[in-house]
Amino acid sequence: MSDRKERAPSRPVRILPRRTAERERLAGRPGLRLPWRVKAMSILLAVVGLLCVSPVARAQEICDAGAAEWATAAEANALNVYSLEWTPFDRVEYGWITYLPLIQKELDTRCAPGSPVFAARLAAVQARFALPATGVFDPAVFQIFRGLWQERRPFVMARVADICPEPPPLRELGYLVAEEEHADRLTRLLRRDTLAAYRRMVAAARAEIPEIAADPELLQIFSGFRDPEADAARCATEGNCDGLRRAVCSPHRTGAAVDLYVGHIEGLGVDSTHPDSRRHMSQGATYRWLVQNAGRFGFVPYVYEPWHWEYVGEAMAEAAAP
Numbered sequence: 001m002s003d004r005k006e007r008a009p010s011r012p013v014r015i016l017p018r019r020t021a022e023r024e025r026l027a028g029r030p031g032l033r034l035p036w037r038v039k040a041m042s043i044l045l046a047v048v049g050l051l052c053v054s055p056v057a058r059a060q061e062i063c064d065a066g067a068a069e070w071a072t073a074a075e076a077n078a079l080n081v082y083s084l085e086w087t088p089f090d091r092v093e094y095g096w097i098t099y100l101p102l103i104q105k106e107l108d109t110r111c112a113p114g115s116p117v118f119a120a121r122l123a124a125v126q127a128r129f130a131l132p133a134t135g136v137f138d139p140a141v142f143q144i145f146r147g148l149w150q151e152r153r154p155f156v157m158a159r160v161a162d163i164c165p166e167p168p169p170l171r172e173l174g175y176l177v178a179e180e181e182h183a184d185r186l187t188r189l190l191r192r193d194t195l196a197a198y199r200r201m202v203a204a205a206r207a208e209i210p211e212i213a214a215d216p217e218l219l220q221i222f223s224g225f226r227d228p229e230a231d232a233a234r235c236a237t238e239g240n241c242d243g244l245r246r247a248v249c250s251p252h253r254t255g256a257a258v259d260l261y262v263g264h265i266e267g268l269g270v271d272s273t274h275p276d277s278r279r280h281m282s283q284g285a286t287y288r289w290l291v292q293n294a295g296r297f298g299f300v301p302y303v304y305e306p307w308h309w310e311y312v313g314e315a316m317a318e319a320a321a322p
């Protein structure tokens with residue numbers, strides 16, 4: 001490859017006018033043909049120029065596709081993402097922005113809920129699961145998503161089959177180091193494969209997102225392996241039964257469940273399930289990064305708790321991803 005070709009893409013702005021001027025000058029001389037290299041370079045630079053259009057502008061353009069068909073649904077979603085009154089879990093919530101990162105991941109789009117592309121992709125899911133393909137978010141389509149997310153958690157599937165997984169033998173557990181432990185920690189052990197995957201994931205998050213790198217508290221662990229007997233004792237003595245799940249069969253008994261600090265609202269706990277708390281956490285850079293990337297490291301989410309992730313192995317997590 002010629003030296004000229006190698007250098008060209010790094011300085012398109014300066015080269016383009018010069019090449020254009022050169023081309024005009026050459027074209028104005030009878031008998032002189034434009035060299036093929038100059039033609040090829042012009043085409044290459046035009047392509048580079050197109051690719052350099054601002055990402056925001058490109059995203060906007062793509063998200064507007066299908067506007068004629070989906071404009072009404074998009075408008076409805078733009079409103080109900082903040083105003084829908086519904087009870088997805090045990091108390092009334094307003095809007096569904098808490099679940100937007102997971103839904104966007106499932107729809108394989110970063111387009112806003114008020115965009116035609118978001119509505120079109122939502123309609124495709126509705127159609128696939130025999131719901132009216134309105135493109136408008138509603139509790140019925142949320143239940144579809146919730147089912148998909150829960151099915152990707154082997155622990156949940158075991159519970160559905162009325163199985164409570166046995167805790168791992170102690171030799172399979174490893175200790176966190178001090179800087180991995182959150183101040184509010186309940187435990188300091190994790191299954192060794194989960195701990196290794198967690199460490200790879202945190203390194204990647206810090207390398208990719210300056211906001212996460214700048215705050216060592218983010219992604220610290222406040223709960224890992226929890227001994228079922230200790231959980232039962234805590235339930236009995238403190239009355240802290242976490243809706244009785246702790247006493248009955250918690251995923252933390254597997255040593256592969258991890259509670260990560262993803263921010264919190266002042267006055268509410270790092271594991272507060274209050275709708276305001278979960279909404280706040282879900283909008284942070286840390287959670288949004290996890291939703292997009294945790295699967296690469298073998299972790300799957302639990303929709304109701306933005307801090308709770310379960311290690312299922314890289315192959316299974318990636319196979320399950322949309």
Ligand SMILES: [Zn+2]
Nearest residue numbers: 257258259308
């Ligand atoms: Zn948890």
